[in-house]
Amino acid sequence: MDFPVPGRRRETARVLHDIDLEIPEGRLTAIVGPSGSGKSTLLLCIAGLERATAGSIEVLGTDVMSLSPRKQAAFRSENVGFIFQEYNLVSSLTVEDNIALPARLAGRRVPGPRVGDAMSRLGIAQHARRRPDQLSGGERQRVAVARVVAxxxxxxxxxEPTGALDLKSGQVVLDWLQALPAQGTTVLMVTHDPHAAARADQVVVLGSGRVRTVIPGGDSHAVSDAVLAAQSEFEAGVRAS
Known part of the structure; x- marks a missing residue:
């Protein structure tokens, strides 16, 4: 995938290339790699929030690159949930209204008991009528997870769902992300934290816009070693050029 280079006419920077990757359904997959390796760009391309310049991307049996922007948005509303480092909550809505919002935008209705159950399971039921600016960062991220659960x-x-959280709040979020596949949900998580990545079923390691390796989850040291190897390979390439 190419992006224009600011201030340089007709010049582009290749962010992702030669990607050949299959994400197993009903599993938690982590994407890791050195800074600038293309982790977030890959996630956004798969989600249809960035358009790749070549190749094909199939999500849940649908070629998302063949869809118009309007149909991509409809596809996401019907099938996709998001959890970002910045929470992406609507400041004017209450916690329970934020949780129900994706379904409302898709023309559906989440039953009230399901919203209440999601809040209870994430430990935020007491904040149902509060707005995001009345919550801590950890509580806001729990609202984002409850939105997915409901x-x-x-x-x-x-x-980077735990990037702005303290250790305890981050563990709560990771616990729920790890539990989501039990309800049949596929989870794709970008993280810089090897301990968070080790919670995944598999870990995709990027380096210089390519998939360098795919390893099983469970071992944070193996994740760290794989990221360091990708970084070393990149630095060696820079020295050679």
């Missing part, structure tokens, strides 16, 4: 999307994209 709306039951088929796939969840999480971009």
């Amino acid at each position: 709306n039951q999307p088929r796939i969840v994209f999480a971009d």
